[in-house]
Amino acid sequence: MSKELDSIMRPQSIAIVGASSKPGTVGNEIVSKLKEYGFAGAMYPVNPKADEICGIKAYKSILEVPSKVDLAVIVVSKDQVFGVIDQCNEKGIKGIVVISAGFKETGAEGVKREEELLAKVRQYGMRMVGPNCLGVINTEQGIKMNATFADALPLAGKTAFTSQSGALGAAILNISKDLDLGISQFVSIGNAADITTETLLDYWKDDQKTEQILLYMESISDPQEFSRLAKQVTKNKPVIAIKGGRSAAGASAASSHTGSLAGADLAADALLKQSGVIRVNSLPEMFDVAEAFANCPVPKGKRVAIMTNAGGPGIMATDAICENGLEIAQLDEETKAYMKSYLPEAASVKNPVDMIASAPLEHYQNTLKALIKDENVDAIMVIYLPLMNLDPMDVSKVIMEIKAENPEKPIVGVIIAKNGFFTRINKIEKNIPFYQYPEPAANAMSKLYAQRVWLERPEGREPSYQVNKNKVTEIISSALKEGRSQLTTLESIDVLDAYGIRTCKYAFAGTVDEAAGQANRIGYPVVMKITSTKISHKTEIGGVIVGINSEEQLRNEYNALLQRLKDKNLQDGFEGVIIQEMVKGNREMVCGVATDPQYGHLMMFGLGGIFVETLKDVAFRVNPVTDIDVKEMVQSVKAYKILQGSRGEQPANIAQIEETMLRLSQLVKDFSFIKELDINPLKISDKTGEGVAVDGRIEVKFDEARKALSGLNLTSSVSS
């Protein structure tokens, strides 16, 4: 991979095809930016009508360029692109950046044009950035390539950055300079026909100049590949991403609980989480977090010490630190005693350490050193609010000097001063990040800590259980044969059972007499549930009757149910009832699987029963999930406390619940055409603590399922 992208990102020679001598045109901007930024290699503007552009000799055609060319930056009109690429091939060029627009972004015809373009590029063994992009930048000494038409000359640094929006990319480059955020490489991927965010993750993984990666994404073209690569990269370099479209009307027509809760963004959010990507939701947050990573080690833990010269900001910082999931460090007694020795009486040596308004530089020095030494402190926020006595630059320099000698703990500066201070501090070399207010600082610190959690997170495994795959195949085939994509409750429970998921004892009964017989066999109390091919939410028609204590009661309820169906004209599809063991317990969870058109199977776990859709106390992950993913899902819902038995109940068997999720994961990996699956409720037995599937719902994609199972030729009639 590396070698292939080098022709684009580390070229020794660039041809600019469509270069122009007319200022204000893209073809002119590219050449002038390349020149202005000091490209270290050879530049060959190509224009049939010009002899020189921006003072550089121009060529009528790329074929006339006398030397080898590594990269062609193409800015001709969309129709001319194809011919230019043919010539590039003839010339032996392997790297292409297509700035030209007029492809996928313009509709159906453009999509076709882009497909043809990609085919050509693939055929020639080239790699291409674009089309419809802003260009590429590499700030490295010895390369110094700014092949964009953005109005920005970014500073060199350790941050690689790719943007799916060219304009936003330009804005970020522009503002990054204000903020002293140095860039290693920048790629505007445009329509991302060939080179995508994933390609760049792979390339930057090994780039020595790149220590962190920023992504602006509006979609993830290959979620599985993204996740695979991101998992690798993030163990070495933080990846900070904006994924736009969080609120996109995910009005999915899915009818299941899991489906209706799994909006488009939940899938993206889950994928980023599982991949160790640090998600941010705005540009300023991205800048703030990037600045923290650029200037801080990853902390060992989440205990933060605050030192300040004013109480108010100390309170605000405490609030922000707690709200960001970090902790206020309990300072060592020795630290406090030491601080008492030099701080005035009115000062507070309890965290937040308030050195009061009169604090001289020396107090900043002593206190910072003491907090660095304190083993109860993982990270430090130094606040200075300019009062009459000290210049904020002097305070900042003192902090940075101490940081230079003590690089091990993250230190962030919060200087509540006018913008002018930040202009000044950004002009000197920094080794800590500076913020104007405590809140963005606390947020950035929480992301540093999130990276620690990620680094220490075990990789996890996807266990493989002994299951009865054949039985599932049989059940689904049988339903398909009847033209159904929706399994009955009975079939659904049998499928779960075949995969070793704890379901409760049940039996099917087609008549009231059969029902009585089965109930007598299972033992009262029992639950009676309708099974019908037409009804998916049983409770709404009173199709679930619990706590049936006698045969007489059972017969009455059965007849009443039939009457309700008749009244609502829903007899059609009625098959009978399931008589089920009544699992005692009032904790009801839900687990399920939904299918996202782009991300595939989404696993869900959370609080079940009547609360699922109201309280939305659920967690999602993109399948495949590991044991660690599942553990995190279970722990991440608020109802986890209920599972632990927070109010005196029997603690749930968490390991068994996690296994249930992993077995579900295996089920939908094996039967990828399962569209939706709900276990609601997964009832926690008061007796054993186990999660027991007392109801199930499975729907398959009819055509896909038929195709997948057609080779099996299951002719035998299947009963269950």
Added chain:
Amino acid sequence: MSKELDSIMRPQSIAIVGASSKPGTVGNEIVSKLKEYGFAGAMYPVNPKADEICGIKAYKSILEVPSKVDLAVIVVSKDQVFGVIDQCNEKGIKGIVVISAGFKETGAEGVKREEELLAKVRQYGMRMVGPNCLGVINTEQGIKMNATFADALPLAGKTAFTSQSGALGAAILNISKDLDLGISQFVSIGNAADITTETLLDYWKDDQKTEQILLYMESISDPQEFSRLAKQVTKNKPVIAIKGGRSAAGASAASSHTGSLAGADLAADALLKQSGVIRVNSLPEMFDVAEAFANCPVPKGKRVAIMTNAGGPGIMATDAICENGLEIAQLDEETKAYMKSYLPEAASVKNPVDMIASAPLEHYQNTLKALIKDENVDAIMVIYLPLMNLDPMDVSKVIMEIKAENPEKPIVGVIIAKNGFFTRINKIEKNIPFYQYPEPAANAMSKLYAQRVWLERPEGREPSYQVNKNKVTEIISSALKEGRSQLTTLESIDVLDAYGIRTCKYAFAGTVDEAAGQANRIGYPVVMKITSTKISHKTEIGGVIVGINSEEQLRNEYNALLQRLKDKNLQDGFEGVIIQEMVKGNREMVCGVATDPQYGHLMMFGLGGIFVETLKDVAFRVNPVTDIDVKEMVQSVKAYKILQGSRGEQPANIAQIEETMLRLSQLVKDFSFIKELDINPLKISDKTGEGVAVDGRIEVKFDEARKALSGLNLTSSVSS
């Protein structure tokens, strides 16, 4: 009120007692700031050793000042303050600002000193700002008073501002100038011995130069008074507040559900909400919101139109607008058709309107005018991301010109440019707020809308129900006589019943035979609940047995319960059981009352049962509550959907539930010594939709209750 504070805020003459000619001292800074800022009245520095200070004639003592003095700013040492105030009185001065520190903030002795100071001030009929404060500012022409030692000369404007933290006040004044946020008046209240935030709310209510009010608070000294005044002010002027200490370890020792959920900040948050105060959580948010209110009318609704020259920021704006509870406006077909007439084909005329990168000024003009005209649009966000073609200043000016002609709708500008742009735009007169990113703009817009909601909110009333107050008095007296502050379940339910709250049928039974008799009378199924003076969470010892269907079962359960008590050595305090009607329904809510030491009674409503403390789906308000407060509480919890019957259940009787809350409110108003009260669960009957109190817990403050009820001399033994 006005007149009294005028001597401080609108003085014609100021004596600075403790003025100093030594630069860098507070006594010098005050005089030089007053002079530098151009105070319009007379200044009299007072210093026994100086003839002139900062070029102004100085006096040995305030008594030597030849003319009338309105305001004395006192910067002498803490011990000298008293003598100075005596002299001020002699001189007839009514306004005092005590900058001097060394009072309440320094501990017990300081508290006493401050009490003495206040007593003196009151005795002399003076009003005082401070002690331990930064000073006061009034920017009004004809006054121009900057009597602070803050390193800031704020711009004149329409925003009044008070800070409980002097340092933070200074920082805000300092930064406000960067941001072009003009101040009308500023008061650093310091220890707020006399003049508090409440005093200032009252004063600024009628100040014609003040159009909005900013508060930085660390505590609210008189919550009831604050609420009363804020409710008045906020109907005319937005009040934007930071209340620090959100995360303060509210480790309350309260044992009730309501108590343990009601952290200190919940009370403050509820109070601000009920009073129409717009709460913000950081300084930048405060600035952003203040800028919006300073430059925007309050919108009619929450439908926002976005216009942009780049897709990425449009997506980010959409996300931010939705996440802030606003809506993306559905544009009128006519608007879209019109925009189509001049925008290029690649543009999108659907909201967000993407005019694409090439958009000239004219497109900004036409589109903005069209959106202003569109009746489906309540507010407009105009985004410009500088690309090659337009200067952001030109875009901004065009927007402002159109705004000037069309003042009726809020328009906010989002200019994704470097800081330099903001420096430039802040130097000219603006009529719309400008933000660098969409997120703070969307947040500010949501606060504008919140103000609309507040303005249209009915005032609400506190209904008074016919209740049996005597019965409650009797029950509580009886418990007190037994030395109990905790009522039994039975007593608690009787209290609720006496206040007309729907409780379920029950009876007390002291023996197993009595229990059987009562159950036979009430009718099976019944619930049996332990009553004990020692056990407060009954479920933890299995003290609530539901679904008892027969006498035999009842006797078995009763005996088993006694055995459990013995096993755990909890017989002591056991009184018997309550046999209760079993209300059918699986929706369990909670309502309750907790007591905050400062805010008084806090009302709670939310999701009950085993979920109360785990899911925390509860709302709080400070009592007294109005019918509107209660309505908002009920609607604000997620479980409201469950009450509405979102999944086919019988809709709950919301009016009856609201009334339950109002009756509770009346109960704790009448019996203010009630410390904690829980109704958990308030079960929603499937049959009637009513909320039925099936369990209750009431605890009173023993000494207070005894004192309050002692006059009643209830000697009769009370049974219930």
